[in-house]
Amino acid sequence: MQPIADPLLTVDRLTMRFGGLLAINALTFEVGRGQITALIGPNGAGKTTVFNCITGFYQPTGGRMALAHRGPVQEQELAGLTASGRRYDRHACGGLFLLERMQDHEIAAKARVARTFQNIRLFPAMTVLENLIVAQHRELMKASRFSIAGLLGTKGYRAAEEQAVERARHWLEKTGLVDRADEPAGDLPYGAQRRLEIARAMCTQPMLLCLDEPAAGLNPRESADLTRLIRAIRDETGTSVLLIEHDMSVVMEISDHVVVIEYGCKIADGTPEEIKSDANVIAAYLGVEDAETAVAVVEAGA
Amino acid sequence: MAVDAARPQSHATPPQSPAAPPQTYMSAALPGALKSALLTALVTLGLCFPIVAWETQLDIESRLTLVSWWGYVAAFVAIAFVGRFAYVMWRALPREQRQAIAPRAKLSADVKQRIAIVGLLLLIFFPFISIAAAGTAGSIKWIDNYGTQILIYILLAWGLNIVVGLAGLLDLGYVAFYAVGAYSSALLAKNFGLSFWLCLPLAGIFAAMYGLMIGIPVLRLRGDYLAIVTLAFAEIVQRVAVNWDTVTGGYNGISGIPRPTLFGYSLSPGPDSLPSLLGLAPSPLYRVIFLFYLVLVMALLVNWVATRLRRLPLGRAWEALREDEIACRSLGINTVTTKLSAFATGAFFGGIAGPLFAARQGIVSPSSFVFMESAMILAIVVLGGLGSQLGVAIAAVVMIGGTELLRELGWLKAVFGPEFDPGKYRMLIFGFAMVLLMVVRPRGFITHRDPSITLGGRQTERQA
Numbered sequence: 176m177q178p179i180a181d182p183l184l185t186v187d188r189l190t191m192r193f194g195g196l197l198a199i200n201a202l203t204f205e206v207g208r209g210q211i212t213a214l215i216g217p218n219g220a221g222k223t224t225v226f227n228c229i230t231g232f233y234q235p236t237g238g239r240m241a242l243a244h245r246g247p248v249q250e251q252e253l254a255g256l257t258a259s260g261r262r263y264d265r266h267a268c269g270g271l272f273l274l275e276r277m278q279d280h281e282i283a284a285k286a287r288v289a290r291t292f293q294n295i296r297l298f299p300a301m302t303v304l305e306n307l308i309v310a311q312h313r314e315l316m317k318a319s320r321f322s323i324a325g326l327l328g329t330k331g332y333r334a335a336e337e338q339a340v341e342r343a344r345h346w347l348e349k350t351g352l353v354d355r356a357d358e359p360a361g362d363l364p365y366g367a368q369r370r371l372e373i374a375r376a377m378c379t380q381p382m383l384l385c386l387d388e389p390a391a392g393l394n395p396r397e398s399a400d401l402t403r404l405i406r407a408i409r410d411e412t413g414t415s416v417l418l419i420e421h422d423m424s425v426v427m428e429i430s431d432h433v434v435v436i437e438y439g440c441k442i443a444d445g446t447p448e449e450i451k452s453d454a455n456v457i458a459a460y461l462g463v464e465d466a467e468t469a470v471a472v473v474e475a476g477a
Numbered sequence: 478m479a480v481d482a483a484r485p486q487s488h489a490t491p492p493q494s495p496a497a498p499p500q501t502y503m504s505a506a507l508p509g510a511l512k513s514a515l516l517t518a519l520v521t522l523g524l525c526f527p528i529v530a531w532e533t534q535l536d537i538e539s540r541l542t543l544v545s546w547w548g549y550v551a552a553f554v555a556i557a558f559v560g561r562f563a564y565v566m567w568r569a570l571p572r573e574q575r576q577a578i579a580p581r582a583k584l585s586a587d588v589k590q591r592i593a594i595v596g597l598l599l600l601i602f603f604p605f606i607s608i609a610a611a612g613t614a615g616s617i618k619w620i621d622n623y624g625t626q627i628l629i630y631i632l633l634a635w636g637l638n639i640v641v642g643l644a645g646l647l648d649l650g651y652v653a654f655y656a657v658g659a660y661s662s663a664l665l666a667k668n669f670g671l672s673f674w675l676c677l678p679l680a681g682i683f684a685a686m687y688g689l690m691i692g693i694p695v696l697r698l699r700g701d702y703l704a705i706v707t708l709a710f711a712e713i714v715q716r717v718a719v720n721w722d723t724v725t726g727g728y729n730g731i732s733g734i735p736r737p738t739l740f741g742y743s744l745s746p747g748p749d750s751l752p753s754l755l756g757l758a759p760s761p762l763y764r765v766i767f768l769f770y771l772v773l774v775m776a777l778l779v780n781w782v783a784t785r786l787r788r789l790p791l792g793r794a795w796e797a798l799r800e801d802e803i804a805c806r807s808l809g810i811n812t813v814t815t816k817l818s819a820f821a822t823g824a825f826f827g828g829i830a831g832p833l834f835a836a837r838q839g840i841v842s843p844s845s846f847v848f849m850e851s852a853m854i855l856a857i858v859v860l861g862g863l864g865s866q867l868g869v870a871i872a873a874v875v876m877i878g879g880t881e882l883l884r885e886l887g888w889l890k891a892v893f894g895p896e897f898d899p900g901k902y903r904m905l906i907f908g909f910a911m912v913l914l915m916v917v918r919p920r921g922f923i924t925h926r927d928p929s930i931t932l933g934g935r936q937t938e939r940q941a
Binding site: 232290302322359 | 782785786789790791793794796797800801803804805806807808809810811812926928929930931932
């Protein structure tokens with residue numbers, strides 16, 4: 176496993192402790208720019224905890240998570256920002272952010288990290304379109320001059336709203352939800368709700384999209400659609416994707432890079448092929464040679 | 478949608494012959510219904526025995542005697558029995574048959590708009606209608622007690638609707654903002670001689686500032702906890718009004734608050750008032766009508782701002798906040814400032830209602846800002862349907878108008894004898910009506926939520 180040339184996100188010795196429980200222990204990995212990185216591991220390995228640290232829902236106990244909007248990051252820039260005690264530097268690397276110092280909504284708005292949730296979190300009473308418009312809150316809020324221009328219905332605000340609807344329409348088309356745009360999000364079937372959550376995250380125009388088990392509960396056809404959607408996101412928008420997934424067929428098919436963790440420690444890291452043949456993974460985590468069977472065994476036992 | 482399209486037919490055609498006639502279901506449900514009704518009657522009897530059956534009275538020689546009211550007990554038990562029986566039998570019918578016999582009204586956007594227009598027209602012509610119906614002297618009560626008072630409550634309920642209905646923050650102390658608005662305008666007018674027109678926005682601003690002040694520590698709480706703390710803050714406001722008597726006048730309150738003027742002209746009876754300058758006969762009616770329209774305009778303004786805000790990013794963020802706070806944060810919405818803005822906006826509108834109240838009464842005192850008022854406004858919002866402007870307005874008319882109308886129940890004396898005091902039963906009837914309404918429409922009068930934005934004409938195409 177060789178270091179990634181230009182990482183978007185560098186997680187350096189991330190540690191998260193809940194009382195006496197060490198959930199994540201000095202975890203170090205990188206998310207490649209414009210790549211799909213999968214984070215896998217058995218249940219309880221700490222994958223979602225890593226997500227919650229990256230997106231600011233947890234305050235990590237230690238470590239550094241640096242996200243650069245434009246790379247490559249010079250070591251001294253990063254060291255300078257770390258030493259300065261500031262949370263981010265808008266000028267270095269087109270925006271250099273130390274996520275461990277930022278609050279969840281700041282990470283979403285400034286560092287532009289979007290996420291979905293393991294148990295879907297939509298705004299169920301609001302329509303599908305409204306869900307996507309809320310995702311563009313920051314921009315629209317600015318355009319509405321904190322509601323003053325919006326109340327008066329100025330041209331600038333109306334243009335911004337139209338643009339937001341266009342962006343929403345684009346993602347509705349991508350996810351095949353255009354026909355249901357004006358229905359309450361809570362009325363959608365499960366698979367469509369999963370796609371809507373991804374569409375909503377994409378409407379924030381993220382640099383990094385974190386997907387927490389996007390294929391959970393999907394049938395094989397929906398899974399295949401999802402794989403295509405995630406690929407399209409990477410290829411068409413250049414958004415980097417970090418995903419947690421249990422479905423190994425999905426992981427092996429779409430990932431450029433796989434990070435395997437167990438008990439909060441990284442045990443392997445590399446391309447899907449490398450992971451499949453990694454002695455550590457097979458011995459310590461999978462136990463058997465065939466990856467898919469192994470996961471089935473792990474899941475059944477968990 | 479398709480369901481809506483199918484509904485008019487069920488209105489037009491008589492109940493179609495379903496698979497089984499209602500009698501089949503009824504006879505099947507009969508034993509269960511009887512049993513349930515008996516049980517309910519028994520419970521009612523048990524409740525009535527200590528509450529209704531006995532009354533202690535002083536006789537002529539000041540001795541305590543026991544009077545029994547078994548007639549009333551029998552009546553209550555019978556009502557409970559029959560009511561429960563009918564209800565269970567009704568529920569035994571399948572949904573389609575119930576629909577066919579008594580179609581449940583579901584208001585489409587079209588109908589809602591029509592109701593709103595008719596309601597608005599009624600409001601605009603209300604003073605004239607009441608003058609025509611009750612004469613110049615008799616109409617004052619109608620315009621002031623019914624019209625203006627209901628409108629003030631509509632205004633308050635629309636303000637609270639932003640906090641509770643849109644942002645989902647349960648505020649049990651909304652009356653505090655109303656009180657801050659009323660007292661600040663009264664004090665500004667009395668001590669600094671500020672005109673009503675200046676006091677009105679200032680009262681709103683003061684209330685909003687108070688909202689921010691209590692919002693900052695309080696808004697990290699959620700649900701029940703938030704409700705308790707807001708309740709406590711409202712209580713503090715009332716206590717301050719009672720005890721800081723050098724400023725607020727204690728229980729006596731502040732009286733002699735100057736009435737609002739129109740371009741500097743008074744509308745109260747007097748030599749320099751606008752009606753007398755126009756050569757009209759002196760009457761308090763002009764002031765009352767003026768105040769009615771003033772409150773109407775303010776209420777419409779609040780409604781306009783509230784409906785407009787709902788379609789703006791801020792309003793959508795409020796609704797999103799109600800739906801899922803964590804998802805909001807994952808989308809970069811600062812939930813603290815968003816909540817504060819909802820709280821402050823609601824407080825501002827509550828504050829504006831204050832000077833209007835003071836203008837109507839001419840006096841503000843702590844007794845007007847008790848918890849009962851908060852509960853009343855919240856009840857209006859919940860009964861109307863959280864988030865629905867029209868539903869809330871209807872609920873305000875029903876609740877406030879209804880309780881006021883119950884004062885006019887003098888004619889019931891003809892039925893129950895001259896000893897009957899309808900005023901005593903006002904709150905009882907009111908409470909009963911509320912329970913009934915919550916059974917029939919558990920989510921309020923209007924539950925349908927209009928999307929704040931739609932994707933072109935697709936929705937309407939599919940409806941057709």
